[in-house]
Amino acid sequence: MLIKNGKVLIFENEDVKVEDLDIRIEDENISEIRNNIKEKENEKVIDAKDCVVMPGLINTHAHIAMSIFRGTFEGCNLYTWLHEKIWPIEAKLTDESVYDATMISILEMISTGTTCVNDHYFFSKQIRKAIEESGIRAVITRVLMDSDSEEESNKRIQEFIDLYETRDKENSLITYTVSPHGLYTCSGKLLEKSRELAVKYNLPIHVHFLESIDEIEDIKQTHGEEAINVLRKYFDGIHTILAHGVKLNDRDIEVLSNMDCGIVHNPISNMRLGCKIADITKYMKKGINVSLGTDGQGSGNNLDMFEAMKIAGLIQGGIHENEEKISAKDVIKMATINGAKIIGMEDKIGSIEEGKKADIIIVDISKNLNNIKMLPNNDIISNLVYNTDGRNVNTTIVNGKILMENRKFKKLEIEKILSKI
């Protein structure tokens, strides 16, 4: 396949640039990037004139079966929402409802430019089934917690082991993490078990970490120690994906900058839940890798990573006055290459480079009414962050396969999925 005439977003050293280039894809991989590639006989050609061709977006923290919780949060805070709405409803979920709910999210992701998602949920075989059928790339898990009972906890551990052991080793599109829910919902014993599993299977840890102010005290109550010490005690030396990291103090930041970890910033969810704003400008200055996530739709409203980029770029100005803060280029990296790093896949995805997997999206920037917010297009990168939304994505390619072309789905039956809502 050949993508011609596009404006291609590339990373060069620390910089982000847009250049007129053609891209050849052979099987799963990007095989050639240069000017004026001649098409071969019978080669599929995508004309990307008046479009930006960029790496697929990587949503590094989501709960993709939670599409059905959209709009359930009004009038709650995080703890009352979890205890009174989410957990009671989750107790009634079925295999079928989780599969359907996941499919709705997959439709949302592919149509808004996400090519890879790092999920954090349960009913994971249903989630895996939906992911396999869709062709999207994903990191999945079976979330662990033991704040209810040891018996339930053991079942969850067994489900995770079963999920991992039954994986399709030929399917490189799906990888795994070990995911304790949070330090406030897991005992030391379970965190130790999580560590053991991560070492045994050589997998990263993916955990909620210091999302809200209440969590600080809860972790002290549960473990008799500060959150950062608990984290270091169980997960030092293991690659750890920390969702949120809103309530970090200077010492926490210092410790984290010396650990093998990264922080997933979920700005919309954090503000919606009244958890305040993570000072990611500071984290990044200290050398911590920060990527971007949407969280589930219950708290994050939707899975549109362009919306998350815009908010992430804007709100640092709400906490940093007259100071240097993250740029549009930083934000683009958070949603792509930083995301690839945090899930340990930066050698395969996250940028458009020869030899990498072809996870690519094509964004329409042509002069039409749909794009009026970005005209005149004086700065493409700024427009991608601040004036684009997922609906501007017209083509989504994962692992060299077109999942959506000119907003038409190739594989999924949209009407069937929509009818399940």
Ligand SMILES: [Zn+2]
């Ligand atoms: Zn979450």
